[in-house]
Amino acid sequence: MTKEGEERNAEIHIVPHRGESGEFSGALGFARDITERKEREEKLRRSEERYRRLFESAKVAIIVHGSEGEILSANPAAERAFGLTEEQLKEKDLDFWKGKLYRENGEPMEVHEFPVSKILDSKEPDEGTVIGISMSENGDIRWYIHGGVPQLSEEGEIEKVITSFKDITDQKKAEERFEKLFEANPDPTFFIDEKGVFREVNEVAVEVLGYEKEEIKGESLPEVPFFPSETKEKIIENFKKRLRGAEIPPYMIEAESENGENLYGEVNSALLEEKGEPVGVIGVVRDVTERKKAEENLQEYKSAVEASDDSIYMVDEDYRYVFANDEHVTRLMDAGRIEEGDKDRIIGLEYKDIHPQEEWEAFRKNAEKVIETEDSLTETFASLALDRWSERTYSLVKDPRTNEVKGVVVVSKDITKQKEALREAKTVRALLDAFPAHVYYKDEEGRYVYSNESSSSAKRISFNGPG
Structure with a gap:
């Protein structure tokens, strides 16, 4: 105990003291303050005790x-x-x-x-x-x-x-199941970590892109060779939004395979989290290259249809318009069936809404026959309102995936000039048939092409063919 009243620990050593004759004459004492050492030992003991409890539990x-x-x-x-x-x-x-x-x-x-x-x-x-x-x-x-x-x-x-x-x-085991599902996905699938680095890629993606896994894994989004710059910007923007927890609807991207083929995909993404923190994004890319090419071909077809001189339109099974090109709309306007500016309005209307009853019944009869037989049908049709003749071809339209009937497409070719030429030819023939002289026509090989009904004894007038 110090004079200030503080308790201290001491280590005391006592050494006996003897005189010259060897007799005990007293003792010499040494005291060492070991308070700090004791404190360290106590801390160590408590630490070892805590360690032992942690170790055991x-x-x-x-x-x-x-x-x-x-x-x-x-x-x-x-x-x-x-x-x-x-x-x-x-x-x-x-x-x-x-x-x-x-x-x-x-x-x-x-x-x-x-x-x-x-x-x-x-x-x-x-x-x-x-x-x-x-x-x-x-x-x-x-x-x-x-x-x-x-x-x-x-x-x-x-x-x-x-x-x-x-x-x-x-x-x-969960990771192994995930890897199996990852690899079993029929679409190209990628795992990109929170830093934007490709960590996993399935075999389907490797086959589609033509790059080895080692060429993709470890690369960051800005560095991969198969995305053009515009696509990279779109993916990076959506990737950052996904990491922040935003829902991203499916979106289209473009890619280029190792052999230079242009590819198109529709991306669906999912956020991966561990303990509530984002660790990356899984992207599943549905290959829509064929669909994209089909859409481009369809656009070319639509352009050709719009530029056609023929009237082309399509009705569904309820005979509602689903498509009509400019020529068909022009003919409807010329006939007074629709007003100018109503082109888009006819989509969804029934055929009978804008055509006379007699014409509607004839159209329905032909369309029903095409749907029933699945064979194309061609007819010659006269429009009294326009004094126009048309040759209509009806064809069945089916969904190529489900084989479900979607409607009937009609191509109407204006044959008014041909009809007028034929009518004129009939008039000329009638005049020739009534001509008192024998009139005939031979082709270049001497074969009769035409001969009127006059008597063989009548004066003959001949028309030689070419050559």
Whole structure:
């Protein structure tokens, strides 16, 4: 106790003192203040006690190795994980574990590959190695993340290595199921981490793009060679939005395969999170190249249809207009069936809404026959309102995927001039037939093409053919 009333710990040494004759004459005492040492020892004791409690109660397996790799101690979680008591574990050297430890790819490890062996060799910690351990007779493997820290002496030599084993078997199985689903996806599929780097790509994507996996994995979005700059900008913008939790509707992208083919895809994306934090985005790209090309071909076809001199239109099964080109609309306007500017308004109207009853009934009869027989039909039709003749061809339209009837398309060719020419020819023939002289016409090979009805004794007038 100091004079200030503070308690201190002291270590006292008493040495007897003897005179020249050897007789005891007194004692010499030394007192050393060890209060701070006692405090350090108490802290160390409490620390060791806390460590022991943590060691014993930890849910992860913990094993302490000596400088030769031997096991010095193991906590209860390690006993449960490996099916051996602490005493049994202490009896096992590193060779015991040969054939029981596996690399992440499922291949067995050699002793020098064991994480603890590497720590002993390098004196560097292991910050997380995935290993498999099989302790069962049926060969089942449980998977762990191994961590290890060496404890060095003042001379820098290893005294102990503390290792931990976090069981990730369920996570590993979930990842394997995910990988199987990832690879089984029939569409090109990518996993891009939160930094915008391609981490996984399935075989379908490799086949479609023509690049090897190694050429894609590890590349960032701005660096990949198969997206043009505009597509990259679109993907990066949507990727950032997805990481922030925004819902992104499917969108179109363009790509170029390794052999230079232009590809088109429709992207659907999903955000991946771990513990509530985004870790990346999965993108599934449906190949719509054929659809895109079909749309382009359809656009070309539509352009040709619009530029055609023929009236072309389509009605569905209820005889409602689903398409009409400019020529058809022009003819309807010329006939006074619709007003100018009503082109778009006829879509959805029934045929009978803008055509006379007699014409409607004839049209329906022909359309029904085409739908029933699935054969095309051609008729000659006269429009009294326009004094125009047309040759109409009705054809069935089906959905190529479902074979479902979608309607009837009609191509109406104006044959008024041909009809007028034929009418004039009939008039001329009637005049020639009534001519009193015998009139005939031969082709260049001398064959009769025409001969009127006059008597053979009448004066003959001939028309020679070409040549």
